[in-house]
Amino acid sequence: MPSLPTLRPPAQPSVADQVFDALQNSILTLHLPPHSKISETEVAGQMGVSRQPVREAFKRLAKLGYLTIRPQSGTTVSPISEEAVERARFIRTALEVQTLRAACGKLGAEALKGLSDLLEAQKRAVTAGDREGFHNLDDAFHRMICEETGVGFVWDMVLESKAHMDRIRLLSLNASSRETALREHIDIYEAIAANDPDRAADVITSHLARITLHIEAVKAQDHRYFSRNRD
Structure with missing residues (x-):
């Protein structure tokens, strides 16, 4: 197997990590209450980033149970189960x-x-x-x-x-x-x-x-x- 370079950890969180942290905090503190509609385009525009890191953050939040993503009807903050x-x-x-x-x-x-x-x-x-x-x-x-x-x-x-x-x-x-x-x-x-x-x-x-x-x-x-x- 050829040798591979040693990777260094990033000096700061990625853009996707920062978007994730901001949205998670907003959901936890009810700035984004259950059932709120949320869109990649709107979040990207407000945070001044492209849609790709927002999409990554949405997927992570959905996996953890914070968001419900429905392609036909949009994304909403999940109610508490x-x-x-x-x-x-x-x-x-x-x-x-x-x-x-x-x-x-x-x-x-x-x-x-x-x-x-x-x-x-x-x-x-x-x-x-x-x-x-x-x-x-x-x-x-x-x-x-x-x-x-x-x-x-x-x-x-x-x-x-x-x-x-x-x-x-x-x-x-x-x-x-x-x-x-x-x-x-x-x-x-x-x-x-x-x-x-x-x-x-x-x-x-x-x-x-x-x-x-x-x-x-x-x-x-x-x-x-x-x-x-x-x-």
């Missing part, structure tokens, strides 16, 4: 319980310091009332545990299923729920530091199960966010 949220909760619980069990006794001082720093950042976000910042730090906490445990692929699998769950989480992140999530993250951290896998498994299970309560809270805000069918 309760069944998809439940699937994501089940998948995350199964994967993260095992990850936390593995993390206990495995994470060293440096990894624990990284998690502690994230918890401090979460405390600052709670104090500042920074909903989106807390949401991002929440993800970073769970991702770091996976990566430091040597199972970063687990977080990749979680990302593939949690689009609908993310919208519920962000919509329900009021001051009270942020404080509750922070306390549970601290409990998870303490269980890992104490090498207590049973405690870690119990906390993550109840932590992720809280999404059921959040669904009802979001429904009370506006039931139109949800799909009419269970799937």
Whole structure:
């Protein structure tokens, strides 16, 4: 086999990545609410890019469940599916319980310091009332545990299923729920530091199960966010 050149990672995200991030954030924050119509041409024009990176971003968003693409009737922001949220909760619980069990006794001082720093950042976000910042730090906490445990692929699998769950989480992140999530993250951290896998498994299970309560809270805000069918 002939030798191949070593590729260098790009210095910054591609145009398609930037379009994806912008649209995903708009959907999560309800700047683009469920059922909103969205077009490649309009997005490309507003963002000052060609349609190709927008098309790539649309495909990625559709695969994750954020968009519904119908060639004959156009593209719309997908409504939130309760069944998809439940699937994501089940998948995350199964994967993260095992990850936390593995993390206990495995994470060293440096990894624990990284998690502690994230918890401090979460405390600052709670104090500042920074909903989106807390949401991002929440993800970073769970991702770091996976990566430091040597199972970063687990977080990749979680990302593939949690689009609908993310919208519920962000919509329900009021001051009270942020404080509750922070306390549970601290409990998870303490269980890992104490090498207590049973405690870690119990906390993550109840932590992720809280999404059921959040669904009802979001429904009370506006039931139109949800799909009419269970799937």
